[in-house]
Amino acid sequence: MLQFIIITVLGIALTIFLAKGIVTFIPKKFQSIISLVLWILIIFLGYKVYSGIMSPINFNKHKVVKFAKVIDNLKIIRDAEIAYKTITGNYTADGDALIKLIENEKFPILQTREVVVSVKKGRITVDEERKVVDTIGFDPVINHFKDRDYKNMLLVPGTNAKFDLKVGFIEKIEGLKVPVFLAQVDKAIVLKGEDISLIKQEKEQLGGDNIRGAFVSVGSLDDIVTNGNWPPSYDKAEHRAAKINKQ
Helix, strand or coil, X not given: CHHHHHHHHHHHHHHHHHHHHHHHXXXXXXXXXXXXXXXXXXXXXXXXXXXXXXHHHHHHHHHHHHHHHHHHHHHHHHHHHHHHHHHHCCCCCCHHXXXXXXXXXXXXXXXXXXXXXXXXXXXXXXXXXXXXEEEEEEEEHHHHHCCCCHHHCCECCCXXXXXXXXXXXXXXXXXXXXXXXXXXXXXXXXXXXXXXXXXXXXHCCCCCCCCCCCEEEEECCCCCCCCECCCHHHHHCHHHHHHHHHC
8 A cells, every 4th residue: 555655746747847848848839738637636545545545444344343343243143152052951952942032041040059958977977058049030131131122133233144143062071062153244344435455454463442354243153252353452442343333
């Protein structure tokens, strides 16, 4: 991009130099026509410089808005998957099952208390303290999704695409398989319509203040995590993303 701007600026400078040369060496009857052509060329090159400077700036503004909406949906998917695992013990790749669970299931409200029980050990009986967990009520899952568009959480905002939702198991400890999930979308799908070269650069981001990699994602099929691959700045602007979704 910098190389393009430098070349364009040099082109403008050369055009201005030619314009001055025309005044000196070209007959007057041709000067007005050639000068007009050169001024059109200068304006065009100036526009290209301006466009070259503003293109990445506008791209960064647009991507933040688009990614914020995508991340908001990914957070809903994550919370729905965690709720599903809490109740069933596993994750699911079935979006309808997630919605059904949100609307129909309840979290048990548990209370832990200490009790003293008599335990016979050989010829004697001793008192031991043990923890007992009681279910004292139920909390509807949907209470945790109020004012959140969970019914459309699998749709990628601003597109006709859906998030790629996968589940699986990994074995961190021999003999112990742990469920995992991954929801993701290719950045190119989210940024469709933007400058292709800038999209390519965006997909090669390594992190920092940017979303790392070619996808916007939450969860993992290779590790026991439920966080996303976006930087903290998107979480700090969560309230702003919620407002954007309503626009």
